[in-house]
Amino acid sequence: MQTRRDVFQAIADPIRRDIIGLVARQSMNLNSIAENFEVSRPAISQHIKVLMECGLVSIRRQGRERYCEARLAPLADVADWMEPFRKMWDRQFTALDQLLDRLKSEQTTRTKSEQATRTKSEQATKNNKNKKP
Numbered sequence: 001m002q003t004r005r006d007v008f009q010a011i012a013d014p015i016r017r018d019i020i021g022l023v024a025r026q027s028m029n030l031n032s033i034a035e036n037f038e039v040s041r042p043a044i045s046q047h048i049k050v051l052m053e054c055g056l057v058s059i060r061r062q063g064r065e066r067y068c069e070a071r072l073a074p075l076a077d078v079a080d081w082m083e084p085f086r087k088m089w090d091r092q093f094t095a096l097d098q099l100l101d102r103l104k105s106e107q108t109t110r111t112k113s114e115q116a117t118r119t120k121s122e123q124a125t126k127n128n129k130n131k132k133p
Contacts, residue, residue, distance in 0.1 A: 005050060005053045005054050006054060006077075007054050007055070007056065007074040007075060007077050007078055008077075008078065008081075009050065009054065010050055010051055010054035010056050010074075011075075011078065013047065013050075015037060015039065015043075015044075015047050016047050016050060016051055018036070018037070019033060019044070019047055019048065019051060019057070019068075020051065020056055020057070020070060020072075022036060023057055023068045023069060023070045024070040024072060027060065027067045027068060027069040027070075028067065028068055029065045029066060029067050029068075030044065030045065030048065030066055030068065033048070033068060048068060051068075054074060055071055055073075055074045056070065056071055056072070056074055056075070057069060057070060057071060058071055
């Protein structure tokens with residue numbers, strides 16, 4: 001029984017993600033793609049096969065060469081799946097920013113208060129020294 005591949009399987013492998021990045025910028029022949037990796041040409045062909053099965057790349061023949069072109073629409077499935085998590089992390093980072101701002105404000109207020117107290121204390125000490133007995 002053969003399982004159907006999906007876009008999540010395609011992007012699970014870092015080499016496939018890198019291949020998508022390469023061909024998203026410009027279509028490339030298979031040898032040009034393989035030159036960017038330290039794996040064998042057959043291994044790159046297997047990765048490209050997976051990407052084709054997932055609909056993320058297509059192969060276009062031009063003479064004897066075969067060029068890979070990106071088809072990025074299936075990545076919308078990944079973006080849709082990730083959206084609730086992105087919103088959750090945005091809320092978490094916003095809450096963290098607010099907490100840090102509050103702590104910084106409190107620290108600034110404390111520091112100003114401590115400086116004012118020191119200044120008053122130093123002034124009082126100076127006044128006491130200047131008093132004649």
